[in-house]
Amino acid sequence: xxxxxxxxxxxxxxxxxxxxxxxxxxxxxxxxxxxxxxxxxxxxxxxxxxxxxxxxxxxxxxxxxxxxxxxxxxxxxxxxxxxxxxxxxxxxxxxxxxxxxxxxxxxxxxxxxxxxxxxxxxxxxxxxxxxxxxxxxxxxxxxxxxxxxxxxxxxxxxxxxxxxxxxxxxxxxxxxxxxxxxxxxxxxxxxxxxxxxxxxxxxxxxxxxxxxxxxxxxxxxxxxxxxxxxxxxxxxxxxxxxxxxxxxxxxxxxxxxxxxxxxxxxxxxxxxxxxxxxxxxxxxxxxxxxxxxxxxxxxxxxxxxxxxxxxxxxxxxxxxxxxxxxxxxxxxxxxxxxxxxxxxxxxxxxxxxxxxxxxxxxxxxxxxxxxxxxxxxxxxxxxxxxxxxxxxxxxxxxxxxxxxxxxxxxxxxxxxxxxxxxxxxxxxxxxxxxxxxxxxxxxxxxxxxxxxxxxxxxxxxxxxxxxxxxxxxxxxxxxxxx
Amino acid sequence: xxxxxxxxxxxxxxxxxxxxxxxxxxxxxxxxxxxxxxxxxxxxxxxxxxxxxxxxxxxxxxxxxxxxxxxxxxxxxxxxxxxxxxxxxxxxxxxxxxxxxxxxxxxxxxxxxxxxxxxxxxxxxxxxxxxxxxxxxxxxxxxxxxxxxxxxxxxxxxxxxxxxxxxxxxxxxxxxxxxxxxxxxxxxxxxxxxxxxxxxxxxxxxxxxxxxxxxxxxxxxxxxxxxxxxxxxxxxxxxxxxxxxxxxxxxxxxxxxxxxxxxxxxxxxxxxxxxxxxxxxxxxxxxxxxxxxxxxxxxxxxxxxxxxxxxxxxxxxxxxxxxxxxxxxxxxxxxxxxxxxxxxxxxxxxxxxxxxxxxxxxxxxxxxxxxxxxxxxxxxxxxxxxxxxxxxxxxxxxxxxxxxxxxxxxxxxxxxxxxxxxxxxxxxxxxxxxxxxxxxxxxxxxxxxxxxxxxxxxxxxxxxxxxxxxxx
Numbered sequence: 032x033x034x035x036x037x038x039x040x041x042x043x044x045x046x047x048x049x050x051x052x053x054x055x056x057x058x059x060x061x062x063x064x065x066x067x068x069x070x071x072x073x074x075x076x077x078x079x080x081x082x083x084x085x086x087x088x089x090x091x092x093x094x095x096x097x098x099x100x101x102x103x104x105x106x107x108x109x110x111x112x113x114x115x116x117x118x119x120x121x122x123x124x125x126x127x128x129x130x131x132x133x134x135x136x137x138x139x140x141x142x143x144x145x146x147x148x149x150x151x152x153x154x155x156x157x158x159x160x161x162x163x164x165x166x167x168x169x170x171x172x173x174x175x176x177x178x179x180x181x182x183x184x185x186x187x188x189x190x191x192x193x194x195x196x197x198x199x200x201x202x203x204x205x206x207x208x209x210x211x212x213x214x215x216x217x218x219x220x221x222x223x224x225x226x227x228x229x230x231x232x233x234x235x236x237x238x239x240x241x242x243x244x245x246x247x248x249x250x251x252x253x254x255x256x257x258x259x260x261x262x263x264x265x266x267x268x269x270x271x272x273x274x275x276x277x278x279x280x281x282x283x284x285x286x287x288x289x290x291x292x293x294x295x296x297x298x299x300x301x302x303x304x305x306x307x308x309x310x311x312x313x314x315x316x317x318x319x320x321x322x323x324x325x326x327x328x329x330x331x332x333x334x335x336x337x338x339x340x341x342x343x344x345x346x347x348x349x350x351x352x353x354x355x356x357x358x359x360x361x362x363x364x365x366x367x368x369x370x371x372x373x374x375x376x377x378x379x380x381x382x383x384x385x386x387x388x389x390x391x392x393x394x395x396x397x398x399x400x401x402x403x404x405x406x407x408x409x410x411x412x413x414x415x416x417x418x419x420x421x422x423x424x425x426x427x428x429x430x431x432x433x434x435x436x437x438x439x440x441x442x443x444x445x446x447x448x449x450x451x452x453x454x455x456x457x458x459x460x461x462x463x464x465x466x467x468x469x470x471x472x473x474x475x476x477x478x479x480x481x482x483x484x485x486x487x488x489x490x491x492x493x494x495x496x497x498x499x500x501x502x503x504x505x506x507x508x509x510x511x512x513x
Numbered sequence: 514x515x516x517x518x519x520x521x522x523x524x525x526x527x528x529x530x531x532x533x534x535x536x537x538x539x540x541x542x543x544x545x546x547x548x549x550x551x552x553x554x555x556x557x558x559x560x561x562x563x564x565x566x567x568x569x570x571x572x573x574x575x576x577x578x579x580x581x582x583x584x585x586x587x588x589x590x591x592x593x594x595x596x597x598x599x600x601x602x603x604x605x606x607x608x609x610x611x612x613x614x615x616x617x618x619x620x621x622x623x624x625x626x627x628x629x630x631x632x633x634x635x636x637x638x639x640x641x642x643x644x645x646x647x648x649x650x651x652x653x654x655x656x657x658x659x660x661x662x663x664x665x666x667x668x669x670x671x672x673x674x675x676x677x678x679x680x681x682x683x684x685x686x687x688x689x690x691x692x693x694x695x696x697x698x699x700x701x702x703x704x705x706x707x708x709x710x711x712x713x714x715x716x717x718x719x720x721x722x723x724x725x726x727x728x729x730x731x732x733x734x735x736x737x738x739x740x741x742x743x744x745x746x747x748x749x750x751x752x753x754x755x756x757x758x759x760x761x762x763x764x765x766x767x768x769x770x771x772x773x774x775x776x777x778x779x780x781x782x783x784x785x786x787x788x789x790x791x792x793x794x795x796x797x798x799x800x801x802x803x804x805x806x807x808x809x810x811x812x813x814x815x816x817x818x819x820x821x822x823x824x825x826x827x828x829x830x831x832x833x834x835x836x837x838x839x840x841x842x843x844x845x846x847x848x849x850x851x852x853x854x855x856x857x858x859x860x861x862x863x864x865x866x867x868x869x870x871x872x873x874x875x876x877x878x879x880x881x882x883x884x885x886x887x888x889x890x891x892x893x894x895x896x897x898x899x900x901x902x903x904x905x906x907x908x909x910x911x912x913x914x915x916x917x918x919x920x921x922x923x924x925x926x927x928x929x930x931x932x933x934x935x936x937x938x939x940x941x942x943x944x945x946x947x948x949x950x951x952x953x954x955x956x957x958x959x960x961x962x963x964x965x966x967x968x969x970x971x972x973x974x975x976x977x978x979x980x981x982x983x984x985x
Binding site for chain 2: 048051052055056058059062063065066070072073100212221263267268269270271290291292293294301303304305422423424426429432433436439440443444447476479
């Protein structure tokens with residue numbers, strides 16, 4: 032007994048439009064808060080620390096206001112909104128379906144009395160009057176059908192009966208969109224990856240909701256065959272492009288040249304051109320080799336992972352590239368990845384396979400002079416590798432979202448640009464031996480426009496049948512008795 | 514300024530006199546422009562610059578006549594004003610078409626182009642509201658806004674700039690077109706809801722409170738974002754030769770400090786706050802004499818705002834100022850701070866419209882359609898705005914999916930667009946299922962537009978975010 036009344040109360044609340052409005056307001060308020068307070072997923076940690084004092088930030092983190100949109104209670108609010116939508120629609124659906132599937136074709140007296148637009152015109156000839164009504168209605172774009180019930184014949188015409196479904200289509204579309212979003216929340220992921228030219232990598236950095244990072248291995252490797260950047264005359268970027276090849280199980284399976292706004296889609300994964308950068312590791316280094324016992328210095332280009340042959344048959348290779356070096360205990364260490372203060376260790380290999388190691392510490396002196404080698408090397412130039420910044424995302428739920436968008440477009444068009452209009456006609460006894468042609472109509476929206484149309488139909492009927500509309504009040508009494 | 518206005522009112526202006534003056538003014542301006550164009554070869558006659566100038570001249574004439582109609586009620590003004598608006602619209606369309614053909618894409622990529630599209634839409638909506646919905650007075654609100662916008666445009670860099678990679682997308686054009694159309698429809702519904710409140714006999718002091726609140730919001734936002742310690746106002750530095758903002762790094766413009774301007778705007782803010790406080794006191798103490806004092810206070814704040822505008826323009830144009838983040842002195846210019854300027858001008862326009870209501874309420878009420886018609890038309894305009902808003906959000910999501918890897922990132926601009934959508938969805942529900950009409954519906958429509966304003970301006974200037982393109 033108690034359970035039933037609880038269920039009834041719950042049902043009443045869930046099917047009430049007021050609940051829906053309340054949920055909309057609450058979701059709106061928390062969404063607004065989520066734009067005013069910096070959110071961790073979309074802000075750099077330093078920005079958050081700069082914006083709020085440590086105590087404030089700790090408090091906000093604890094309450095959960097720094098990641099509202101992924102908080103469990105926000106998702107619960109969204110879910111409750113969906114549940115309310117479902118209940119509201121299911122509750123009202125039977126009425127709409129009945130309206131659609133079982134239209135009231137014959138207007139009984141109580142039904143006639145309740146219609147907003149009616150007119151009664153005295154007539155002599157029943158059959159002729161009905162034909163006139165048929166003709167007039169057809170002229171105004173309706174297609175009346177004859178309906179016979181209990182020996183009486185009347186007319187029924189309607190337009191755009193499907194208009195009653197508009198709201199349900201719109202609500203269904205919203206549920207589609209939310210379903211897609213929830214699916215993506217559960218199984219979807221997004222991350223980024225920087226792939227230097229010529230390399231193939233397969234791990235993306237996922238953005239953690241706590242502001243941290245975790246790695247995810249993709250089912251394939253992304254190889255950057257080439258990447259480039261075009262700029263306008265004023266230096267602003269015009270085009271970023273990368274030619275990518277996907278390698279799955281050791282085999283090249285797909286290739287595409289992508290630009291911003293044109294991602295690479297493969298097996299549900301989408302790869303976007305997000306940024307472009309220059310590596311702090313060179314592609315090739317060109318050295319000037321000056322023979323120590325005199326002679327012209329000659330340029331030698333050495334690819335970073337390869338070697339070059341010198342005039343005397345020895346081969347030169349780059350053993351170590353340190354973009355930003357410091358020396359400690361006679362050892363060279365890397366301070367950072369920024370190519371600010373480079374050092375290069377060269378390997379000079381002679382015919383017998385012995386390698387002599389030489390250092391160029393660029394900021395000290397751009398030469399290997401004094402390091403006891405047949406050549407003095409100095410850095411002439413370098414070509415830099417580009418790396419392409421890619422964003423990779425897997426969001427299978429997006430198809431639910433796009434389906435929902437199409438549905439909502441259809442639903443809104445039906446909701447705002449169609450209306451279910453119905454018009455009935457019948458011959459009615461006036462109780463004094465005479466007859467009236469009764470015409471009545473109703474619509475589910477745009478009542479003022481329908482009223483205008485009905486007035487036009489009324490005038491046309493009066494013109495054709497030449498009668499005066501009877502006094503509404505007295506006719507109503509007669510009507511109920513008939 | 515106020516004295517001059519009172520005089521024009523008391524002197525009975527003959528309909529013909531104003532028409533002749535406006536007609537001659539337009540012809541003169543166009544003739545001068547034609548001669549200048551022939552002399553300086555500023556592009557073809559049908560080109561963007563000349564057509565926009567023609568549109569400005571015609572819209573100004575229309576605005577003057579619409580305002581005249583608002584003041585005197587002479588019907589002939591509206592028909593001529595409508596004709597001028599239509600002509601201006603044709604010129605405006607030619608300007609848009611020319612720019613589109615030169616740039617190879619519709620004009621939506623920077624502030625100049627957005628304003629160009631905005632004035633085009635506003636002129637179109639004015640004509641539609643007049644013809645389809647018979648709301649003739651709408652021009653007296655929309656046309657002055659159009660004229661002010663075109664003038665603002667003259668200050669902005671107008672050269673066709675090429676697009677950075679993220680903006681090179683058809684879906685962007687679709688999204689921005691839909692945004693423009695839906696926001697314009699929302700603005701129209703706001704104007705209609707305000708007119709409903711006038712026709713519904715809402716007290717003039719309530720309008721005063723509303724206008725004061727708007728002014729307070731504008732100046733409070735300005736000070737919140739631009740007031741600096743010592744009473745200076747931060748404005749963006751501008752490179753006069755390169756015609757662009759000075760940037761310290763990508764996305765971070767250089768701000769310089771104009772001393773004392775901050776204090777001036779604090780003063781203006783207080784002057785706008787006083788009438789609001791007086792209104793609240795009058796309501797609480799049920800003392801209607803406070804309302805009279807408040808409306809005099811509106812006068813004072815309007816004069817201070819006009820003075821503030823004049824001082825702002827002079828200080829911006831003549832001066833070199835220091836910037837804390839860089840050495841040396843820098844210049845600024847009006848185009849560098851379009852929204853600051855728009856806020857100040859907007860406050861003044863709102864104040865003038867309030868004064869128009871204060872002095873000519875009966876006349877205005879006779880010229881407007883009845884309250885229930887306005888209520889219906891507000892609803893119908895929102896029925897147009899809402900699907901457009903929905904599709905705008907959808908197109909934006911699709912573009913984000915193509916450009917940035919996700920259709921929804923809870924970015925502030927996206928989130929506020931969704932909140933706007935929820936508010937208008939709320940309006941429709943309350944109206945259709947709960948039968949809300951009249952005052953409650955009008956307030957809801959006004960709330961909706963306030964949220965639209967926040968989404969469009971507040972998010973860019975009060976909150977950081979991904980959508981930083983328009984600020985450039």
